[in-house]
Amino acid sequence: MKFTVYKDKAGEFRWRLVHANGNILATASEGYSSKASALKCIDNVKASASAEVIEE
Numbered sequence: 001m002k003f004t005v006y007k008d009k010a011g012e013f014r015w016r017l018v019h020a021n022g023n024i025l026a027t028a029s030e031g032y033s034s035k036a037s038a039l040k041c042i043d044n045v046k047a048s049a050s051a052e053v054i055e056e
Helices: 035-049
Strands: 001-005 013-018 022-027
Touching: 001 035, 013 035
Parallel strands: none
Antiparallel strands: 001 013, 013 022
């Protein structure tokens, strides 16, 4: 899997988490004015994902 960062139609930065088969697994829920902010969000997602919390 990999994260990709791109600019949306409004010119804001967003990210996607893409599986090796090309399927999009997750996306940013908001746009960011700077690429650095989008990358910081990716770091936050990575840190949160390691918590391994599953809710039903």
